[in-house]
Amino acid sequence: MNILDAESDRSNRLLRALMRMPVDMTPVWLMRQAGRYLPEYRALRAQAGSFMNLCQTPELACEVTIQPIRRYPLDAAILFSDILTVPDAMGLGLSFVEGEGPRFAQPVRDRHDIARLRAPDPFASLRYVLDTVGRVRRELAGLCPLIGFSGSPWTLATYMVEGQASDDFRRVKGLLFSDPAALSDLLSVLVDAVTAYLNAQIEAGAQAVMIFDTWGGSLAAHHFLRYSRDPMAAVVAGLNRSRDGVTVPVVVFTKGGGSWLPALAETGCDALGIDWMTSLAAARAATAGRVALQGNLDPMALYAPPARLKAEVEAVLADFGEGSGHVFNLGHGVRPDVDPAQVGVCIDAVHAVSRRPLR
Numbered sequence: 240m241n242i243l244d245a246e247s248d249r250s251n252r253l254l255r256a257l258m259r260m261p262v263d264m265t266p267v268w269l270m271r272q273a274g275r276y277l278p279e280y281r282a283l284r285a286q287a288g289s290f291m292n293l294c295q296t297p298e299l300a301c302e303v304t305i306q307p308i309r310r311y312p313l314d315a316a317i318l319f320s321d322i323l324t325v326p327d328a329m330g331l332g333l334s335f336v337e338g339e340g341p342r343f344a345q346p347v348r349d350r351h352d353i354a355r356l357r358a359p360d361p362f363a364s365l366r367y368v369l370d371t372v373g374r375v376r377r378e379l380a381g382l383c384p385l386i387g388f389s390g391s392p393w394t395l396a397t398y399m400v401e402g403q404a405s406d407d408f409r410r411v412k413g414l415l416f417s418d419p420a421a422l423s424d425l426l427s428v429l430v431d432a433v434t435a436y437l438n439a440q441i442e443a444g445a446q447a448v449m450i451f452d453t454w455g456g457s458l459a460a461h462h463f464l465r466y467s468r469d470p471m472a473a474v475v476a477g478l479n480r481s482r483d484g485v486t487v488p489v490v491v492f493t494k495g496g497g498s499w500l501p502a503l504a505e506t507g508c509d510a511l512g513i514d515w516m517t518s519l520a521a522a523r524a525a526t527a528g529r530v531a532l533q534g535n536l537d538p539m540a541l542y543a544p545p546a547r548l549k550a551e552v553e554a555v556l557a558d559f560g561e562g563s564g565h566v567f568n569l570g571h572g573v574r575p576d577v578d579p580a581q582v583g584v585c586i587d588a589v590h591a592v593s594r595r596p597l598r
Contacts, residue, residue: 247597249383253315257447257488257510257531259564265556265593266314267586268386271572272307273319277579279306290335294321295367301374308383310579311586314566315384315447316375318440320368322390322451325432326399328359339403346402348410350421358432361439368436369443376444387445389436391452391493392429392470396422408457415462426470434477441479441487449490449512450474456495463499472506490533494571500525515570519558531564538569541581548581552588567593 247255252266274280280303287293294300303319323341327333332344347353359365375385390398398404400411414422437448455467471491480487491503492512503511504526513522513534522532540551552567559565567589573582 249312249314250381251384253384253386253566254446254486254488256564256566257490257533258486259528259531261563261597263597264590264595265559265565265567267567267589268313268315268317269307269569269573269582269585270317272311272313272317272582273303274573275575276573276577276582277306277310279310290321291333294319294324297367297370297374300367300371301378304371304375304385305378307582308379311583312590313383313586315386316379317386317449318368318372318375318388318445320371320388322388322394322453323398324365324368325359325389325429325436326395328361328364329356329432331399341398342403343399346410347399347425349414350418350424353421353425353428356425356428358428358435361436365436365439369439372440372443372445384446385444386447386449386490387437387440388449388451389433389440391450391455391467391491392426392433392474393455393458393467394451394453395429395433396425397454397457399425408454415466422466426466430470430473430477434474437474438477438479441482445487446482446485447488447490448478449492450508452491452493452496455493455499460499463496464502467493468499468502468506471503471508475507488531492533497522504529510564510566512568513570519555519565520560523559528564531566532559533566533568535568535570536585538571538574541569541573541577541585545581545584548584549588549592552585553592556589556592 247263252262255262256266284293287299300319304316308316323333334342336342397408397411400414450471458467475489488509490510491506491508494514497517500522510531510533513532515535515537519532536555540548
């Protein structure tokens with residue numbers, strides 16, 4: 240039997256919601272639910288010796304993925320990895336500097352650098368990610384779905400051209416204005432790379448996939464469509480959306496993309512991530528029920544007293560309103576110094592407030 244045809248429970252609640260099917264309660268997972276706010280994560284990170292080693296060792300990455308599932312009644316696990324694994328596999332030399340974030344030893348700065356790039360074979364240079372996916376699926380044993388992910392082509396391009404995180408994107412936007420054909424060539428390579436990477440994750444066992452367009456909101460409106468939305472639509476069009484007869488939903492999330500939701504719904508995705516700066520009711524009206532919505536509690540609400548946190552959860556659920564097609568999440572990720580008990584309060588409140596008869 241197709242899992243989506245089964246009665247809703249933790250094993251399929253998320254998948255049903257992403258396909259806008261009825262559920263017994265609103266499913267919840269949290270961006271960065273596996274991470275530094277958990278003491279068990281910090282212990283394993285110290286054992287690994289480096290963030291890259293943690294990501295590239297399947298048994299350790301599997302353990303990090305599972306840690307929040309053991310602690311909380313979450314409705315999904317999300318693969319523990321990093322969005323920059325793809326450009327690292329393209330030979331750019333990724334490293335993480337404590338307190339400064341990611342850096343590439345060989346950034347891409349002009350059309351000559353871009354001409355040398357090739358989409359990596361995920362079954363070779365990203366085998367460790369796929370091995371992690373397989374391990375996690377075995378460990379979960381059907382308890383809840385596993386979400387795979389990638390950065391969007393535009394977001395990956397920003398890091399590759401800047402060489403590190405940026406607050407103004409002057410290098411990549413400089414390329415956009417001075418040599419738009421070269422930027423388009425870079426994005427074309429990244430469309431191929433991201434499509435192959437997500438398809439490989441699906442083949443390895445990911446039951447839903449998400450495209451993180453972290454920096455799409457940095458673009459002017461007309462540039463967003465060409466350099467961010469359209470490449471994501473090309474990725475979505477190339478994905479294998481079914482495995483073993485079961486639909487594999489696709490979520491697209493553009494941080495700061497609230498004004499572009501109708502255009503994002505045209506990517507062909509099944510669901511859109513919504514940050515906390517956009518009302519879910521407004522997002523629902525803007526997309527006319529064409530897609531499910533995921534979000535959108537302000538991550539800072541996790542610092543509130545428990546009673547206020549519960550009230551904020553209720554406000555998010557009320558903002559979406561009645562009907563199917565909502566996955567509760569934060570508008571961005573869990574912060575490193577959040578009290579783990581607060582995450583539990585949030586998750587329990589979502590389930591308690593949203594519980595309803597399935598039929």
